[in-house]
Amino acid sequence: MARAELTIDTHTHSNLSPDGNDPAEQLAAGAAANGLDILCITDHFEIPEKEDAAYRDLLQIRYHEVLQTRRRHPAGPCVLAGLELGGAIYDPAFAEDLLRRYDFDFVLNSLHHIFYPDGPVDYYNVDYRQHDAQTLLRDYFEKLYNQCRLGLYDALAHIDYPTRYMRLKGIDCPLEPLYDVIDPVLRLVAQQGKALEINTSGLFADFHTTLPGLEIVKRFKELGGELITIGSDAHAAPLVGRGFADGVEIARQAGFRQIAYYKRRQPVLVKII
Numbered sequence: 001m002a003r004a005e006l007t008i009d010t011h012t013h014s015n016l017s018p019d020g021n022d023p024a025e026q027l028a029a030g031a032a033a034n035g036l037d038i039l040c041i042t043d044h045f046e047i048p049e050k051e052d053a054a055y056r057d058l059l060q061i062r063y064h065e066v067l068q069t070r071r072r073h074p075a076g077p078c079v080l081a082g083l084e085l086g087g088a089i090y091d092p093a094f095a096e097d098l099l100r101r102y103d104f105d106f107v108l109n110s111l112h113h114i115f116y117p118d119g120p121v122d123y124y125n126v127d128y129r130q131h132d133a134q135t136l137l138r139d140y141f142e143k144l145y146n147q148c149r150l151g152l153y154d155a156l157a158h159i160d161y162p163t164r165y166m167r168l169k170g171i172d173c174p175l176e177p178l179y180d181v182i183d184p185v186l187r188l189v190a191q192q193g194k195a196l197e198i199n200t201s202g203l204f205a206d207f208h209t210t211l212p213g214l215e216i217v218k219r220f221k222e223l224g225g226e227l228i229t230i231g232s233d234a235h236a237a238p239l240v241g242r243g244f245a246d247g248v249e250i251a252r253q254a255g256f257r258q259i260a261y262y263k264r265r266q267p268v269l270v271k272i273i
């Protein structure tokens with residue numbers, strides 16, 4: 001199994017995310033216990049839910065909490081202030097303003113919501129019996145392309161996000177028939193000089209693959225992609241860093257010789273060894 005010169009997790013959630021369990025302090029302690037060198041805390045901000053108090057009021061708190069954690073643990077893993085920005089396409093001006101107001105180290109680009117006439121719904125909550133799987137995914141990738149075009153991010157998170165829940169519900173969702181809409185996303189991310197995330201959370205679900213799997217990571221490389229980040233998407237301290245070695249191995253098999261993390265929105269390259 002391949003390793004990297006540093007052990008890194010660039011996708012984690014504290015309890016300031018609606019679905020997170022532990023405070024930033026505990027994530028830092030979990031990162032130290034799991035031997036991490038770099039921990040980036042990327043709590044959610046969902047543009048489609050921006051009127052929700054959880055998002056409206058907590059952004060400032062979560063940002064400062066990460067900075068405080070960093071100050072309190074000067075000898076522990078390097079703690080970086082990230083953000084998982086969901087659904088920028090729903091209000092690009094708001095998203096842009098938000099990124100301008102905070103000095104984040106790293107911004108993940110996510111699309112968690114499908115748009116219904118009566119409002120957006122997280123793919124986690126979608127009733128898949130109401131949809132043709134391929135049509136739903138096609139719409140998702142087309143919208144994701146438009147969101148990437150905004151350029152308001154450093155790494156594209158879990159590019160095949162809806163498949164996480166479709167697979168868990170036993171819905172077959174091959175991606176090959178969708179390469180005509182997936183390749184433009186990968187090509188755009190590569191041309192923008194942004195990173196593709198290997199999200200290791202799926203390794204521990206019933207379907208046992210990273211999001212995305214090796215084939216998509218290979219395509220990213222073939223289409224000119226140069227930057228890969230690896231994140232556990234941990235929502236609890238003991239899970240920080242989980243699957244990192246598998247993520248590095250997939251990056252290596254896809255032809256990458258280094259991975260990246262971000263400081264002050266700039267990539268820092270780390271060799272695969």
Ligand SMILES: [Zn+2]
Pocket residue numbers: 084110112157158
């Ligand atoms: Zn996400």
Ligand SMILES: [Zn+2]
Pocket residue numbers: 011013084233
């Ligand atoms: Zn996440």
